[in-house]
Amino acid sequence: MPESSSTFELTQIDETFWEISAPARPDMRVPARVFADGELAQAITRDESLGQLQNVATLPGVVGAALAMPDIHQGYGFPVGGVAAMELPDGVVSPGGVGYDINCGVRLLALPLTESELGDRREAFVHEIARSVPAGAGKGGGRSRDRADLERVLREGSSVLGSDDDVERTESHGCLPGADPDAVSERAKERGRGQLGTMGSGNHFVEVQRVDRVLDPAAEPFGLREGQVTVLIHSGSRGLGHQVCTDYVKLMDEAMRRYGIELPDRQLACCPASSPEGQAYLGAMAASANFAWTNRQAIADAVRQAVGSVLGRQAAAETRQVYDVAHNVAKEEEYDGRRVLVHRKGATRAFPAGSGEIPEAYRDVGQPVFIPGSMGTASYVLAGEAGSMTRSFGTTCHGAGRTLSRTAARKRIAGSDLRRELEAQGIVVRCPSPKGLAEEAPFAYKDVERVVEVVERAGLARRVARLVPLGVVKG
Amino acid sequence: MHEWESHTGEAQLHVVADTEEEVFGEAVDALGRLVELDRRGEPARRQISLQAPDRASLLVELLGELVFLADTEGFVGDRAEIRLEGDRLEARIDGRLTRVDPLVKAATYHDLRFERSGEVWDARVVLDV
Numbered sequence: 001m002p003e004s005s006s007t008f009e010l011t012q013i014d015e016t017f018w019e020i021s022a023p024a025r026p027d028m029r030v031p032a033r034v035f036a037d038g039e040l041a042q043a044i045t046r047d048e049s050l051g052q053l054q055n056v057a058t059l060p061g062v063v064g065a066a067l068a069m070p071d072i073h074q075g076y077g078f079p080v081g082g083v084a085a086m087e088l089p090d091g092v093v094s095p096g097g098v099g100y101d102i103n104c105g106v107r108l109l110a111l112p113l114t115e116s117e118l119g120d121r122r123e124a125f126v127h128e129i130a131r132s133v134p135a136g137a138g139k140g141g142g143r144s145r146d147r148a149d150l151e152r153v154l155r156e157g158s159s160v161l162g163s164d165d166d167v168e169r170t171e172s173h174g175c176l177p178g179a180d181p182d183a184v185s186e187r188a189k190e191r192g193r194g195q196l197g198t199m200g201s202g203n204h205f206v207e208v209q210r211v212d213r214v215l216d217p218a219a220e221p222f223g224l225r226e227g228q229v230t231v232l233i234h235s236g237s238r239g240l241g242h243q244v245c246t247d248y249v250k251l252m253d254e255a256m257r258r259y260g261i262e263l264p265d266r267q268l269a270c271c272p273a274s275s276p277e278g279q280a281y282l283g284a285m286a287a288s289a290n291f292a293w294t295n296r297q298a299i300a301d302a303v304r305q306a307v308g309s310v311l312g313r314q315a316a317a318e319t320r321q322v323y324d325v326a327h328n329v330a331k332e333e334e335y336d337g338r339r340v341l342v343h344r345k346g347a348t349r350a351f352p353a354g355s356g357e358i359p360e361a362y363r364d365v366g367q368p369v370f371i372p373g374s375m376g377t378a379s380y381v382l383a384g385e386a387g388s389m390t391r392s393f394g395t396t397c398h399g400a401g402r403t404l405s406r407t408a409a410r411k412r413i414a415g416s417d418l419r420r421e422l423e424a425q426g427i428v429v430r431c432p433s434p435k436g437l438a439e440e441a442p443f444a445y446k447d448v449e450r451v452v453e454v455v456e457r458a459g460l461a462r463r464v465a466r467l468v469p470l471g472v473v474k475g
Numbered sequence: 476m477h478e479w480e481s482h483t484g485e486a487q488l489h490v491v492a493d494t495e496e497e498v499f500g501e502a503v504d505a506l507g508r509l510v511e512l513d514r515r516g517e518p519a520r521r522q523i524s525l526q527a528p529d530r531a532s533l534l535v536e537l538l539g540e541l542v543f544l545a546d547t548e549g550f551v552g553d554r555a556e557i558r559l560e561g562d563r564l565e566a567r568i569d570g571r572l573t574r575v576d577p578l579v580k581a582a583t584y585h586d587l588r589f590e591r592s593g594e595v596w597d598a599r600v601v602l603d604v
Contacts, residue, residue: 047483049483073483073484074482074483074484074485075484075485075585076484076485076583076584076585076586076601076603077583077585080484096583096585099603100580100581100603101580101603135576135577136577187543190547191543191546191547198577200577201576201577201578201604202578202604238577239543239546239547239577242542242546242580242581242603243543243581245580245581246539246581249583249584253584265584265585265586266584266585266587267583267584267585269584402483402484403483404483405481405482405483406479406486406604407479407480407481407482408481432512432576433512433576436576436578475576475577
């Protein structure tokens with residue numbers, strides 16, 4: 001395999017856009033471009049993420065540029081925060097460009113009460129969510145599905161569990177077309193069977209929040225007002241999606257030689273989207289994405305039950321879903337008359353006002369996007385802007401982005417100390433693993449305020465509301 | 476011996492051992508300690524047979540199998556008896572059924588290494604967490 005090299009010159013194009021030109025490496029087909037301000041750009045050069053972005057720029061069929069959002073950080077294969085559009089029908093699909101957690105994403109629920117109305121029931125509410133939403137491994141703890149039931153979830157997605165209103169307020173209506181349960185291995189199905197309604201671990205969470213500030217009139221159609229309580233859910237396709245990616249990375253690692261594809265990183269294993277292997281993966285990926293949307297639906301149902309138990313049935317009935325967005329997925333979209341397969345790995349679709357792909361209620365203001373900050377810091381609700389369609393294949397960032405490894409975070413703080421610090425800020429914390437808590441310490445992430453400011457200045461999305469944490473449940 | 480090296484987004488395992496078999500045994504131990512939430516549990520044994528074109532790919536396969544067992548059964552390995560023959564690996568793993576952290580999604584091919592380095596074997600694998 002060719003050797004990759006991470007030597008490059010990062011050139012500033014405008015105040016929020018940087019480029020490594022294509023001639024930087026002989027195997028790059030297009031430039032590598034990053035949205036960042038000066039400080040973030042400097043921080044990005046400290047790990048291997050830009051070398052990984054250059055590797056993405058070598059993929060056959062890549063169009064325009066390999067792009068990265070300001071929350072970019074080192075991953076495996078693609079960097080986290082990476083975006084690449086492949087020309088259809090014969091550009092490649094790369095399972096590693098979607099990631100193991102297919103359709104990892106976030107869903108925001110808006111409760112019909114304010115923080116002061118929640119009052120001293122806050123701890124009981126967070127506790128009830130922790131009890132209702134398991135992390136899920138081994139014995140699982142999620143909703144068990146028999147074979148026929150699981151196939152329906154894989155084929156139909158959110159609508160298996162969700163109300164019409166919830167489904168309407170979910171990206172792609174919670175169901176990617178072309179889902180093929182037969183392309184999902186038995187091992188993947190076995191991993192997923194007991195995991196619906198489970199959160200997972202690592203950076204997955206359910207967070208109870210308060211709308212701290214409304215920053216744009218789009219908050220009104222989104223149903224958000226200052227002081228209001230919200231719940232943000234971050235999870236994905238669990239073991240089912242992880243196994244699907246594992247299976248297809250291995251398959252494509254073996255198959256790509258037949259297509260004459262050579263890559264600088266084996267983890268980028270890919271095949272033409274039109275090939276039998278590419279088509280099988282896209283069918284399995286869509287099925288996994290549908291599983292993930294149903295998983296977040298099951299978690300949302302559990303949160304509503306917790307609302308009912310602690311805050312009353314009326315509050316549960318009036319808890320509305322604002323939206324649900326995917327941030328690890330490949331989708332067929334059209335830009336400048338070209339059909340492309342947009343890989344988003346730790347990046348969020350951000351379609352602007354007027355798009356037929358977003359709910360009618362939001363069509364005048366743009367698609368909602370949720371940007372979780374790190375634990376203990378603010379999160380943001382954004383709305384997609386027109387610049388995303390011309391500059392980033394309809395995409396914006398997905399989070400704050402890690403800046404410190406998990407090992408380094410653990411060296412700097414003990415989980416018990418971090419728990420005390422968060423509780424001192426008035427944040428209720430439920431997490432079974434002190435080690436896992438320490439790994440997600442706020443200082444391990446970039447400043448979310450800076451990240452969202454960059455995407456706003458770049459014209460990809462604008463800030464609509466700032467949310468602050470009241471309680472967090474981690475897997 | 477093994478150590479978890481610095482990696483911004485994921486978990487990077489580095490193993491150094493005297494023999495190829497010990498590299499695999501050390502990786503079993505490293506993953507078990509990473510995902511277990513409880514040192515107790517019901518004793519259990521699993522037999523694993525794998526085939527892959529090279530040692531590095533076998534390491535990814537073995538870790539993938541252990542992630543699957545942790546995810547579906549709550550099995551974590553404590554000790555492994557490894558036999559390598561050509562492109563095949565046979566493992567007898569003694570461990571426990573216990574509470575596990577569903578942290579690890581998969582073992583990846585990114586920056587994968589399994590090579591002789593002087594007198595020892597040196598391996599590196601990145602896990603998606």
